Amino acid sequence: MSLKSERRGIHVDQSELLCKKGCGYYGNSAWQGFCSKCWREEYHKARQKQIQEDWELAERLQREEEEAFASSQSSQGAQSLTFSKFEEKKTNEKTRKVTTVKKFFSASSRVGSKKAEIPEAKAPSPSINRQTSIETDRVSKEFIEFLKTYHKTGQEIYKQTKLFLEAMHYKRELSIEEQSEFTQDFYQNVAERMQTRGKVPPERVEKIMDQIEKYIMTRLYKHVFCPETTDDEKKDLAIQKRIRALHWVTPQMLCVPVNEEIPEVSDMVVKAITDIIEMDSKRVPRDKLACITKCSKHIFNAIRITKNEPASADDFLPTLIYIVLKGNPPRLQSNIQYITRFCNPSRLMTGEDGYYFTNLCCAVAFIEKLDAQSLNLSQEDFDRYMSGQTSPRKQESEAWSPDACLGVKQMYKNLDLLSQLNERQERIMSEAKKLEKDLIDWTDGITKEVQDIVEKYPLEIKPPNQPLAAIDSENVENDKLPPPLQPQVYAG
Amino acid sequence: MAQADRTPQPGASLSPPRVFKLVLLGSGSVGKSSLALRYVKNDFKSILPTVGCAFFTKVVHMESASLKFEIWDTAGQEKYHSVCHLYFRGANAALLVYDITSKDSFLRARHWLKDLESEFLPGEVVVMLVGNKTDLSEAREVTFEEGKEFAESKKLLFMEASAKLNHQVTEIFDAVAQELLQREERVDPTQRGDPRLTLNQAPHPGRQAKCCAR
Numbered sequence: 001m002s003l004k005s006e007r008r009g010i011h012v013d014q015s016e017l018l019c020k021k022g023c024g025y026y027g028n029s030a031w032q033g034f035c036s037k038c039w040r041e042e043y044h045k046a047r048q049k050q051i052q053e054d055w056e057l058a059e060r061l062q063r064e065e066e067e068a069f070a071s072s073q074s075s076q077g078a079q080s081l082t083f084s085k086f087e088e089k090k091t092n093e094k095t096r097k098v099t100t101v102k103k104f105f106s107a108s109s110r111v112g113s114k115k116a117e118i119p120e121a122k123a124p125s126p127s128i129n130r131q132t133s134i135e136t137d138r139v140s141k142e143f144i145e146f147l148k149t150y151h152k153t154g155q156e157i158y159k160q161t162k163l164f165l166e167a168m169h170y171k172r173e174l175s176i177e178e179q180s181e182f183t184q185d186f187y188q189n190v191a192e193r194m195q196t197r198g199k200v201p202p203e204r205v206e207k208i209m210d211q212i213e214k215y216i217m218t219r220l221y222k223h224v225f226c227p228e229t230t231d232d233e234k235k236d237l238a239i240q241k242r243i244r245a246l247h248w249v250t251p252q253m254l255c256v257p258v259n260e261e262i263p264e265v266s267d268m269v270v271k272a273i274t275d276i277i278e279m280d281s282k283r284v285p286r287d288k289l290a291c292i293t294k295c296s297k298h299i300f301n302a303i304r305i306t307k308n309e310p311a312s313a314d315d316f317l318p319t320l321i322y323i324v325l326k327g328n329p330p331r332l333q334s335n336i337q338y339i340t341r342f343c344n345p346s347r348l349m350t351g352e353d354g355y356y357f358t359n360l361c362c363a364v365a366f367i368e369k370l371d372a373q374s375l376n377l378s379q380e381d382f383d384r385y386m387s388g389q390t391s392p393r394k395q396e397s398e399a400w401s402p403d404a405c406l407g408v409k410q411m412y413k414n415l416d417l418l419s420q421l422n423e424r425q426e427r428i429m430s431e432a433k434k435l436e437k438d439l440i441d442w443t444d445g446i447t448k449e450v451q452d453i454v455e456k457y458p459l460e461i462k463p464p465n466q467p468l469a470a471i472d473s474e475n476v477e478n479d480k481l482p483p484p485l486q487p488q489v490y491a492g
Numbered sequence: 493m494a495q496a497d498r499t500p501q502p503g504a505s506l507s508p509p510r511v512f513k514l515v516l517l518g519s520g521s522v523g524k525s526s527l528a529l530r531y532v533k534n535d536f537k538s539i540l541p542t543v544g545c546a547f548f549t550k551v552v553h554m555e556s557a558s559l560k561f562e563i564w565d566t567a568g569q570e571k572y573h574s575v576c577h578l579y580f581r582g583a584n585a586a587l588l589v590y591d592i593t594s595k596d597s598f599l600r601a602r603h604w605l606k607d608l609e610s611e612f613l614p615g616e617v618v619v620m621l622v623g624n625k626t627d628l629s630e631a632r633e634v635t636f637e638e639g640k641e642f643a644e645s646k647k648l649l650f651m652e653a654s655a656k657l658n659h660q661v662t663e664i665f666d667a668v669a670q671e672l673l674q675r676e677e678r679v680d681p682t683q684r685g686d687p688r689l690t691l692n693q694a695p696h697p698g699r700q701a702k703c704c705a706r
Contacts, residue, residue, distance in 0.1 A: 311545065365575040
């Protein structure tokens, strides 16, 4: 006994040194009494459980968020302009939110699993990660086909572009500004090299640059459009909310020289809105710019038809602001930022596309700053409209609001027409009644008149006229005539 | 390497002329658009944009060289003043237009100049002060001397014109073109490079050096 206690004082019991799991190997206090192998297994299990729990939590949170979002959306939906627009925005925002949540959690779980040394947790190799969509494939093919026409210069360009894309892959962790600068440098270098070494004429250089931009930006789009490292998404939501809050702004307030009651003009307005919304669906900055230009052309047309003279910038900017307010294009800030960062700079500061893009930037900046003064409203009115207490539309109820949706407008028109018809019908009815009454009156009048005349000149049956009697009396007086001569028989 | 590009080559005349961006500034209804319209329309009726007149291009042939103007019209209403600095990016020249019959528009031109000064380094952009509507001289509120004095104090080019009568309109743009080319020559020895690139580089002076070092 004493021996045992003594031993314990100096030594730890043999059995306590062994692995807790009883595998026969020695354990270690650093591994909580497990041997290295068993410890790893135990730890792995615990981590797996943790990850599982994380996932469940993530899913639950996501569900809750979706529900909360759906309910908040449906309550807001009432003030949204049209149902389809609202629907589109809703799904848009929803999917984005969800992916953010997912990304957040998947990133953390990957870190965790890395520690646990799960084989697939290794950093994905570039070749696996480069998910090629149909579009990227098509653009790559087109790019290669295009470069083939330039033979040696084309090969050189292809090599450079490839190198650039590889380099960009390793720069993914850097800030978006650095990535943007790197891209801009690349544009400049390639253009310079083509002109000096390749002796390519400037017009051709521009054409090739367009193709290069298309190729690299189609590939990079996913990583550099609205990256999570920036607050682009927050800005998108902010401007979207702002535009939604400004739904009551009328063309009159902005002094927009567009009369939407002309069918041709309202057609142009719709087209312009479609174009500006379409911008979000394009991947290449230049294609996005083309959408803005198309939208601007439609605006110019609308102004020209209304005013019967070409529009100047004084007319154009307010109309563009109005179109942006009416369209509320999705991910507006992200798109502007993306174009600014990754478009060939020469396109942005000069050229027609650049001009319209600048105007769009002005429009967005104006909407952000917009206040009572810029709409020629009093501060109180502005605050009331902003808070949604009243709407300027109610005051001008006789003329339906011009920014109501097309269907509602049509309905108003039809209602108007119906009421007009109703009025006419009533008029016809009353006229008919009047006519009936007139007719009766007329008949009565005639009858009365006739009676009067009849009374005035009663019908007297006069005794037979003298001459008539004379004719008859002739016969009477016949008696007075000497008797007709009697034939006398003469004996002879 | 860029020098080779610059020396006159047989095919050089075919290459597109240098592009200069010119911004039209001034309060509403001083005739910015009319000036540009008059200038562009007079010689090239066919080039006139059919849809809008807010963005124009025009090639100018000077004695020494030819250049292409890109004219950006801006919204003049007071409420858009705060966002108009966005138009300045990469501009090479600016026309500050005021109406000689409106003192207010002249004062607003001073505002525009302040905006320009805050965006650009001195001498980076050619600025011209233009008093428009000389055809309405009986209602004049800003004298020629006033305009000239102000322009001289700020080292601006100055001219009065009438877009309506087409008086001095072409002269304005020619003077700006002349000045642009002259400045270009002065700057040239220090900054030889592809003209199109130097043009776009103005806001990022550091970029060129970085590329060469690489």
